[in-house]
Amino acid sequence: MNEFLSSLTTLLGDGGVLVGRDIDGYLLDQRRRWQGAALAVARPRTTGDVAAAVRLCAEHGVSIVPQGGNTSLCGAATPDTTGRQLVISFERMNHIVEVDAANDTVTVEAGATIAEVQAAARAANRLFPAEWAASASARVGGALGTNAGGVNVLHYGNMRELTLGLEVVLADGSVWNGLRGLRKDNTGYDLKHLFIGAEGTLGLITRAVLRLYPVLSARATALVTVTDPAASVALLRGLQAAIGDRVTSFELISRRCWELLAEHCPELPHPHAQPPQWCVLVEVSDAGDSDALLERLAEALMALDFDDALVAQSEQDAQAFWALRESIPEAQRRRGVSIKHDVAVPISAIPAFLTEAEAALKAEFPTADIVAFGHVGDGNLHYNVFLDDKTNAVYADEPAINHVIYRLVASLHGTLSAEHGIGVLKRDELAHYRDPLELTLMHAVKRALDPRNLMNPGKVIQAED
Amino acid sequence: MNEFLSSLTTLLGDGGVLVGRDIDGYLLDQRRRWQGAALAVARPRTTGDVAAAVRLCAEHGVSIVPQGGNTSLCGAATPDTTGRQLVISFERMNHIVEVDAANDTVTVEAGATIAEVQAAARAANRLFPAEWAASASARVGGALGTNAGGVNVLHYGNMRELTLGLEVVLADGSVWNGLRGLRKDNTGYDLKHLFIGAEGTLGLITRAVLRLYPVLSARATALVTVTDPAASVALLRGLQAAIGDRVTSFELISRRCWELLAEHCPELPHPHAQPPQWCVLVEVSDAGDSDALLERLAEALMALDFDDALVAQSEQDAQAFWALRESIPEAQRRRGVSIKHDVAVPISAIPAFLTEAEAALKAEFPTADIVAFGHVGDGNLHYNVFLDDKTNAVYADEPAINHVIYRLVASLHGTLSAEHGIGVLKRDELAHYRDPLELTLMHAVKRALDPRNLMNPGKVIQAED
Known part of the structure; x- marks a missing residue:
């Protein structure tokens, strides 16, 4: 691995590769639930850098964990504990490439924060409507990888609906340039939708063309x-x-x-x-x-x-x-550790969900303290459960609580992740609740695009035997 | 093939299989450009029928051409000339399954026409906003297969953006039930986007959950x-x-x-x-x-x-x-045969496109009579060219005219098909103008989902060697 690291350092130059204690901050997720290890953290400055680093990883069989603002709530951006993965941080690829006000689009690098995109739009008298609690630190690549939502989805859609084009570095280091700024483009399979929401498991998003809107005064x-x-x-x-x-x-x-x-x-x-x-x-x-x-x-x-x-x-x-x-999330944080859910059901099923979830939870956990709020216009509820223990020890009850909630969600044709994604947190739950045929299709897509399982392996879906 | 047809007739019952002169109307596209042949036309009534027919086709190595309202402008729904394909018509699967007004969704079978979906929405005091010239006869499955657009895309998006869930019969006859009516669902790869716009080459859409909107009075x-x-x-x-x-x-x-x-x-x-x-x-x-x-x-x-x-x-x-x-399309029809283009460029590039296209065309075809109109709010122009000859003979000049237009579109980062799709008409143009890596990715997806190339082969992309 010394050869790998020295080649990587040659490729990325000064400050391009971090090792040792300098990488601690990249190895722990923001909720402090997952502590990983890594060979190094690569900090590319350009798409060419990313492609070169991926090619080197492919040569050496090193798997890659992409990281944006490290705001995942599901452990999607944290390396595993083997210490054999490379984290690629996009923090130095944070340029606003171009605002095209007449086309109502902005082209950005994957490391730009959502707040930086909002600011660039504002400067051109346009609106970039994505907004959620972490938008000051969340970066575009991660937001696309998890198809993030937030408080304006009702009118403007998720990150997916706000995206017109992507540039992606594929598992072999080739670069797909799909940076089209078109609202209509029916020319075969719409590949960008494969990478949006894939949490870096099919390729690394390096740039994006995002939609802008009129400012609403x-x-x-x-x-x-x-x-x-x-x-x-x-x-x-x-x-x-x-x-x-x-x-x-x-x-x-x-x-x-x-x-x-x-x-x-x-x-x-x-x-x-x-x-x-x-x-x-x-x-x-x-x-x-x-x-x-x-x-x-x-x-x-x-x-x-x-x-x-x-x-x-x-x-x-x-x-x-x-x-x-x-401030509801902050108030919860001050109260202690809770078991969080980010579910969605058809909007028409929200009343049933809330009634039945409370009854089922209280039957098994009579002291459960339920904090429910969320984007009801999208059918999306944050449904968090405190038990008597306010420390991480409460996670021991997480599987049983999840079982109550996710079984109900499934019966109402809902989803166990509305906007946070899967990561490692919900990977096995997804495998349990989702139609096996759908998992088979996901694995077929994964094999087609990343046959050696080098792109964020172990996230979203398990490796195949 | 007799055995195949008799098995198919047993599966689909009375009126379920048409042969002979009864199938003439299914073999010619609406613009009368492509005349195909077929073994038969299957007319399933249920998803189970479709699955059984596809399994039978897989057993016999018969390839399938799905057909909705037969309104394709690119020959996407016409069988080839071998007479060895099976057309599956969705005309008997035209039920509105459920309107969920509180969830603002409607679940429909693939054979419902766009107008029927609009009517079902209206009856529930909701709006289904998809609308284009052929919406009285176009059916949902075809509209999704080509990700159809129309006059309300500016505000509501294409068919893709109007779709929340799909049910699809896959190439081996298995049925993927992705009929979720959720506005947020981040649970792995979003498979529905693979099938939307794929023109039936990856699977057959049998039902869909579509978005509804408030009626705008x-x-x-x-x-x-x-x-x-x-x-x-x-x-x-x-x-x-x-x-x-x-x-x-x-x-x-x-x-x-x-x-x-x-x-x-x-x-x-x-x-x-x-x-x-x-x-x-x-x-x-x-x-x-x-x-x-x-x-x-x-x-x-x-x-x-x-x-x-x-x-x-x-x-x-x-x-x-x-x-x-x-009435602009009708006026054109009455004038004669023209070379039609359905292009899109970034909205900011529309002025340049119109100026440069006219200059380049007139240089090569001084008598060219250009009819330009379209959805400028989406960057999408219908750009049609009449030459002196008003009959089908004018198609002899189509490659040269396309060359002028598509080369310009490519230089402006536009697309050669904004809303009509690829079918057979633009398949080879797509292969010519699109980044080879993108075609490689499309072929990888095709192989993953339809390894025997039985689903609408020869449409969108060419068969691999």
């Missing part, structure tokens, strides 16, 4: 109490009928979230005298004037009999509502 | 004269800044289109005293009231200095504008 925000989750779905449909598909966010929040915020984030304001059992944070966006939009939202809420909705009267109010929503 | 329509194509792109961006991303259609029309309409469709009204060199048909859609939207559109056009825009003052006006746009 007006927004209106409200916290709306609903009697139950079914009423939240009815509210969404009623609002869409009244004000069109400009509802851009629609986030369900359960009472337990407000209680956690009050207890663990006392620095934040409390909008309700009594936290409601269920409420929804609604945001609508439009061009033009915020006052007109605010009036239209308020009228629609009145017409739908939500007279007691808290409608933000200022940008500050709106920011305060969002700060509460976005 | 208001629309406003205008014909806006622009000085040149660059001004049309600026108009689009200006309108989006003024009224948000609710511009749902944005169709460029050249003077030659108006002249053809006047000459060949004299029954239609003529909105202009003098047909403009370039104009755009704009449609904006919204919830709420049409008058308010109309006012907003008119104000935005005034503010952008398009005071002379013709704004439809009634639903009848709007329908008349659309009738003109949708």
